[in-house]
Amino acid sequence: MQTHEIRKRFLDHFVNAGHTEVPSASVILDDPNLLFVNAGMVQFVPFFLGQRTPPYATATSVQKCIRTPDIDEVGITTRHNTFFQMAGNFSFGDYFKRRAIELAWTLLTNPVSEGGYGFDPERLWATVFYDDDEAVGLWQEVAGLPSERIQRRGMADNYWSMGIPGPCGPCSEIYYDRGPEYGIEGGPEANEDRYIEIWNLVFMQNERGEGTSKDDFEILGPLPRKNIDTGMGVERIACLLQNVDNVYETDLVRPVIDTVAAVAPRGYGQGSHTDDVRYRIIADHSRTAAIIIGDGVTPGNEGRGYVLRRLLRRIIRAAKLLGVDQPIMSELMTTVRDAMGPSYPELVTDFDRIHRIAVAEETAFNRTLVAGSRLFDEAAQSTKTAGKSVLSGTDAFTLHDTYGFPIDLTLEMAAEAGLSVDELGFRELMAEQRRRAKADAAARKHAHADLSAYRELVDSGPTEFTGFNELSSEAKILGIFVDGKRVPVVSHHARSGNEAPALDRVEIVLDRTPLYAESGGQIADIGTISGTGTGGGAKAAVTDVQKIAKTLFVHRVNVESGEFVEGDTVTAAVDAKWRHGATQGHSGTHMVHAALRQVLGPNAVQAGSLNRPGYLRFDFNWQGALSEQQRSDIELITNEAVEADYAVNTFHTQLEKAKSMGAMALFGEAYPEEVRVVEIGGPFSLELCGGTHVHNSAQIGPVTLLGESSVGSGVRRVEAYVGLDSFKHLAKERALLAGLASSLKVPSEEVPGRVATLVERLKVAEREVEKMRLATARAAAANAAAGAETVGRVRLVAQRMSAGMTANDLRSLVGDIRAGLGSEPAVIALIAEGDNGSVPYVVGTNTQAQDLGLRANDLVKALASAVDGRGGGKADLAQGSGKNPGGIETALAALRAEVARS
Structure with missing residues (x-):
């Protein structure tokens, strides 16, 4: 059975059993504990934690998973893979142990002709948590497993948690016996090469506390509702159904x-x-x-x-x-x-x-x-x-x-x-x-943020965003939060009784708002919330707006006067000047993206962005720096589109239809089925976007590229000013050019040539200075070699050099001195007071000194300790830097003493 068929049968089985099929999430999710999604349940964590109410009672998925901690084991064993597909079924307070066992058993053992995988029931084993008598009974009753094929195991094997405080519970694993040619008999406890795990059923029923390992944490108590989280390894099933020894032999590998x-x-x-x-x-x-x-x-x-x-x-x-x-x-x-x-x-x-x-x-x-x-x-x-x-x-x-x-x-x-x-x-x-x-x-690694206080508001529906059509909206206060805890009232001044304390910063949730919440590269609006109900006279400055669960807008505010009471009617208003600049920056980002693709081609794909009033930053996938001509072309095309005064239109459509139209989407971003499309100038720019924009491209104003740089391998960044900020930048550049022209006493157009001439003269002068410095350094090396002292069997040069010498200077001198000391055992240690209070030092030894046990990477420690430094290197050459110039003489004395002990 091919892997694609294995996936399809799994999903069909659970959809027919009433589950909602959920697509695989991206392997990149916004989780502080995960570099990559590493389990099928990760995208459902908010449901298990009670932070959000799931839109379905049961679900099924085949999730892309990445695990890299054991990367060095890949290929050595046949059980370690960095990528795998985890098929799972999930219940959020619906069914529990019995139904989970029934569904897994029927899919595994039903004949292929009936949609199952056709495994021989006589070759299946189960493990359970050591005190889970209920699971043992269900395996016997539902699956007919004899007691000798059900093994009890401890917390390290059969108790699941996320490794941090949160939901947890006993689990039951299903194993397949591959036969005596793969090892000794005795079940999973005896040999997990012969008995291979294919499915894990987690009975998520408890909440765990802090701990340090799989079996070292406290069980705090039961969860409000019992959940099911299962995972079936698609690759392992493929191995068995394709009758191959390991995943590398399967049809996809x-x-x-x-x-x-x-x-x-x-x-x-x-x-x-x-x-x-x-x-x-x-x-x-x-x-x-x-x-x-x-x-x-x-x-x-x-x-x-x-x-x-x-x-x-x-x-x-x-x-x-x-x-x-x-x-x-x-x-x-x-x-x-x-x-x-x-x-x-x-x-x-x-x-x-x-x-x-x-x-x-x-x-x-x-x-x-x-x-x-x-x-x-x-x-x-x-x-x-x-x-x-x-x-x-x-x-x-x-x-x-x-x-x-x-x-x-x-x-x-x-x-x-x-x-x-x-x-x-x-x-x-x-x-x-x-x-x-x-x-x-x-x-x-830390526990997931506790967002349960917001859950009631999240469940009541999304915040209505009115900011596409207006800058001021009447709204109702749905909730007030202080330090993540819901309070009924907040005031500017502290008062006695049970009222909330006076605070300069709180969070206010409204049923509707014109203030944009940070997302899609656009930073949040600023503005005000003013009381019009019982809190008349109340005013708060909105400093930030963030989303919780992608639907609830939370306004972070400084309360400036009066008091706000839950249920009050208020007026939320956007700072009009801020919004104007923000729309210029966001629309300008779309224009620059379109120009980039015209100049560089379709492979210049967005990798991130940031826009704020008057400024935009755009990251894109590209190898190598852009040429001056490419930068110039991008800027020209962008400003030509601005001058064309293109209309900016927005509309909603289905995701797949938008993609078929050529609308650009951000890689790794999860989009809903219905998306908002921003169109600028017909085919010039078409992107999926939920942000605010100008009405016509001319409102963006001039766009000035500030530069282009690398932000990582294969990712480049362009930055630009727009609108009035662009004009101000150009005015500064013009004033700078005029000042240079005046200083150089040449017309503005001749400034580049005159500067180039001056730069060349400066380079010639610097080369002359470098020659003089090298000559001085060689003389210092000769003097140092001539002053070498004999310590025991070793020729030792341990000297303080002139101030301002760098580590590179000292390293060059050490090499010259070592070469001039001949074949006797020699140790050279040079130290100097560098710039900004630094103390560079270098130690070198020749082969003969190393034969006596004198290694540069050992000796350098004697210098380091006296000048509050550190260093390292090899046996023949080591270096470091300290920060206590007052310890230089002590350092040299310590090194002499170390050499004398050899």
Whole structure:
């Protein structure tokens, strides 16, 4: 049975049982604890937490999931995957254990002809939480499982929580017995390679407190209602129904392996476990990368972008280690698209962008490999020069951490150079890095914000936004909140009794409002809320407007006078000047986006934006800086469209119809079925957008591009002023040019040429100064070498150099002095008082000194402690910087003492 059919049967089974089919969410959700969606229930968390009332009592979905903590295990085992599909069914206070078990059992065991998967009931096992007698009884009653095929397990295995305070409960897992050829008998407790988990039924009934592990937390009490959260691994089911050993052999993954095997000199499954692991890494990571790019991520150096970059680089490295020298990313992305397109059509419709980003990263990393190879060559040569045959763990770790070299690539290159590698030292450094990363992640992980106080208002319906048609609206106060707690009244001055305390900042929720809530790159409106009912005379300044549950507008205000009472009628008004500037900025963003696509083509896709009165910032996916001509063309096209005074029209339509019209959408953004489309100048600009805009493009005023820059690999940013801010900027530029022309005593048009001449003269002067500085430095090196002292068996130069020297200066001098001291054991330590109170220092040793046990990276610590600094490096050269110039002489004395002990 093909994977697409497995997905379809699951969804059909639960839809026929009354569940609402919910599409997979993006793998990127606004959750403070998650880099990527890692479970099928994540998009339903607000329902389980009681923050929102679900629009359906039961639901089913097949969710795209990404898990990367065990990325280094991918391919080594056949159970670790970074991308997988989690099929699930969910009940929000509707059915519970019995119905969950019935639905899972019937789908698994019903014949294929009746819509089931046709598993042999005699090969299915169940595990339950150790004291869940009810679940044991239901498995016996509903499924007819004998007691010997039901195993009780503890909290670590059969009690589920999100890892943070929130909902939790016992779970029951379903296992399939693959047979004696896969291991010993005895059920899941005995062997989870033979007995493979295929489904987990979570009986979400309790609330947990703080804790540190899977089984170390307090159960606070029962949830208000019992919920069901289940997950069936689609890939694992595919393995079993397609009668293959692991996910890499299934219909959606094996084609990627075959693509690589067609160009690799060594094939898959030919007896080399190491090569098979490399094939699996490529297959797994190719699918994951395509999915992540498809949901709007581009390679970068932090967060999601770093994960994507690491996946793509592991693909490239694994291919090279298989002997594939040619670019391969294009073929891999094409194969993934063809295999997975029927389930994820966005991989087809957005393929050009996915393909371009992946191929660009391959090209960039191939250049990085060249640079990393040079570093390896230097480290290998240094190792050999020192008479050693083992590349240090520090060198291997640097190659991994700085250039992304996996240890197996370093091992292979070292073997070719006749060296081995200190793998133990490397793995210790890797383990330390992981410990730091886990500690950092744990520090950032926290409970979901408690929004339950707003739930009643969220459930009562969305806030009516009137700001498209008016700047002032009469409204009713639905709720007042102080520090997240609902209060009946808030006043400017404190009064006795049970009234709310005086506060400068509170939150007010209205039934309708003209004030725009921050979203879609447009920052919130500012304005006022004034009392017209019992709170007549009350006034509050609105400083921010945010959305809760995407529907409820919450006004953050400073109460300036009077008091506000829940139920009062008030007038909410937008600052008209602010709104005018905000609409200019937002409409200008659409215009710049359209101009970018005209100049660069359809691959210049929006990656984010920010607009506020008079200013816009637009991020887009693109490789490489724009040329001056491209920037000029973008600015010209934008202003031509402004001058054309295009009409700005808005309308609502179905999402798919809007997309078919060519309306642009933001990648990774979840849109409702009905969307608002903003059209400027007919075909010139057509985008999905919920923001406020001008009525005609001429109202935007002049648009001036301020510049273009990189904000990460594959993402560029343009910034611009619009309207009066644009005019003011141009006026400043004009005044600056006039001032330069006056100072240089030339006409304005001759200023660029005159400045270029002055710059060239300055460069010549700087080169002369640098020559003089180098000559002085060489003289200082000669003097220092001549003044070398003998400490024990070592020639020692430990000197304070002239103020203002940089670390680069000192490093160059150390090299010169070391070369001039001949073959005797030598240690050179130079330190200086640098700029801004810094204290740079460098220590060097020659091979003979290292043979005596004197290592630069050890000696540098003697300098560091005395000047409140830190440093590090290698055995032959180390450096650092401190911040206590008063400790320089003490530092040099400490180093002399350290050398004397050798």
